[in-house]
Amino acid sequence: MKAAIIGTSGHIDLALGVRDRLPQVKFVGIAPGSSDEDAREFYVDQMEPSLIPYYDDYRAMLDREKPDLAVVAPFFFLQSRIACECLERGIAVFLEKPMAVSLEQLERLRRAHAQHSRPLCPMLPSRYQPELHAAWRAVKDGLVGEPLLITAQKSYKLGTRHPMYTHRATYGGTIPWVAIHAIDWVHWFTGGAIVDVFASHTTLGNRGHGEMESSGLCFYRLANSGAASVSCDYFRPGAAPSHGEDRIRVAGEKGVVEVGGGEARLITQGEARTLAKEEPRSIFIEFVRHIEEGTPMRITAEEAFSVSELALKSREAADTKAVVRVRG
C-alpha cells in the first residue's frame, strides 16, 4: 500500500510514528497542503533522512505517486477540500480533525465520501487509548448503570502557535480543535444520543493569539434525560508535567467511572478499583487493517461525521449564545 502525506499542520505522527510496524505501507511522498505551510522546514528537520520524496505541490504528488492512502493534515480550513480531492481520486483518507471548519464544508465532504465510498478515518485516537477504552467498556457493561452525568476536560499548554491558529477562518476554533476529543468521548459513551447543545467560548487570555479562543465550555442534554459537559482550555501552565490533561467522569445510579492521569478508576456499591487496560493500539495501524481487511474501526466514518458536526454545532451555540438542536 502506498501512502502520501499532505500537510504537516496536524498529528501526522499518528501515522509516521508507527511506520516501523507497517512494512506493507510505503510512504511515497510528502507535500504541503498549501504553499504558506512550513512543510519544507518540517521535512528538512525531521524527514529528510527517511528518503521520502518531497513535493511542493500535493496534486503533482498524487498524479505521479498514485497513493492508496493519504494522511491529510493541512491548515485546518483546507482539511475538507483536500480530503474531497483525495476521495474523488479513489484514495483512502486519514484526516486531521475536525475534518471541516464549517457545516457546509462538512456536508460537501460527507457527500464526497458517500459518492466515492473510500475509507475515511479522523485523527481522533481516543477510542484506542487504553484507559478511555477501559472506562467505555465499564459503562458499556452497565457497571455504572445508565450514564446520566458526564463531565469531561481537555486542557492544553498554549505555547506559541502558528499564525494559522489566530484566525477563525483558517483555524476553525478551539471547540472544534481541542474540545472535539472530549466531544468524541461523550458521543462514544452515549452512543451519540445527544439532544441539544449550549456553549460558550472566549478569546480573553489567549496571549496574543488573535481570534483563537483560550477556553470554552459545552453543555449537552442527553436523550436519556442526563447531561454532559466538556471544557477545553489552553490554560495548562508551561511548567506542568504533561502537555495535556484529559479527564472524564461518568456517573450513573450504580456508580462512577473516572479517567485521569492515564488510568481509569471505577467505584460502585461493591468495589473501588483501577480498571485493567488493554495494550495500546494505534489508530493508524487499525485504519490500515481496515483498508486491507475490512476490520471494523472503533470510530466509523459515520461517527466521525457526527462528532465533527457536534463540534461545529457546539461552536455555533457558543457563537450565537443559543441552544442548538443536535438530533431530530
Add this chain to the structure above:
Amino acid sequence: MKAAIIGTSGHIDLALGVRDRLPQVKFVGIAPGSSDEDAREFYVDQMEPSLIPYYDDYRAMLDREKPDLAVVAPFFFLQSRIACECLERGIAVFLEKPMAVSLEQLERLRRAHAQHSRPLCPMLPSRYQPELHAAWRAVKDGLVGEPLLITAQKSYKLGTRHPMYTHRATYGGTIPWVAIHAIDWVHWFTGGAIVDVFASHTTLGNRGHGEMESSGLCFYRLANSGAASVSCDYFRPGAAPSHGEDRIRVAGEKGVVEVGGGEARLITQGEARTLAKEEPRSIFIEFVRHIEEGTPMRITAEEAFSVSELALKSREAADTKAVVRVRG
C-alpha cells in the same frame, strides 16, 4: 444570647456542634418546624441529655423563650415562611439553604429581611472551609489571572431519604439542595458576575425517591466572557470513603487552582504547590460574632439571596429547558 432551634431537617449540627465554644449562647428550646417532622425522635435520640426544653409548637416556644437567634431547619418548603416569622419577631436567623423553594417565597423573605433588618445567614459554610478559602484567596490575588473557566462538582451518597425529599413541593429540588453549595462557590469566585444559566436534571436513577432528581448539571455564562459548570448527583456509591465529594477547578491565563480531597492545589507558569490553609472556622460562631459585634460575614445576606436566586433560576432553566437570564 438566647438561641432556639426550629426543625431538625437540615444541618443544625453546624450550630449544635460548636455549643461548647459559645458559652455566651444559651439554647433555650427546640421544636419541630411542622408536626409531621421527626423532631421528637431526633430530640430523644440526641438531645435529651442536653436538658434543652422540647416544644411541640415553635410559636409557643418563641412566645415563651423570646430567643435572640433562631436556627431554622424545617422541611425545606417551610424554611422561608418560618424565617419570615422569626425576622418579624426581631429574631436573627441561621437558615438552612436554599432558604426558599420558589422565587416568590424568596422575594417574600427578602422583603421581610429588608423590613426588619435582623441578621440572616444561610447554612452555606463553604466560604469558611479552609481549602476553598485558600483557592478563593489565590484567585482573588490574581494567581490564575482572570477566572475564565470554572468547573465544579457536588456528589453525595443517596442512602434512603425521608419522604419529604421525594416531592418537589416539599423538597425544592436537587439543584437548590445539593448544587447550591457549588453555585455559592461560582458566585463567590466570580463576585456574582454571572449572565445567564442553562441546566438539566433528571429523576432517572433516583432509586425510588419519587420526584427527587438524582443528578443535574448547570452551565453559567460569566460576565467576563468565561463560563462555569456545576454538576450535582446522588451517585456516589455507599462504599466510597466520604459522604460527599466536592471539587472545583478554576482556570485562567496564568494558571489553574483546584480543590479536591480537602486540599487546594495551584499550578502556574512558575510553580505547582498545595496551598496553605487557615485554621477551620465555624460559620455559626462567625454569625454569633456578627450579631454581637457586627464583624463582617464572608457570605452576606445579600449574597445569600443572590445564591439562592441563582439556584432557583438554575432549577427553572432545567425545568423549562431554556436559558434563564440572571442579571440586568
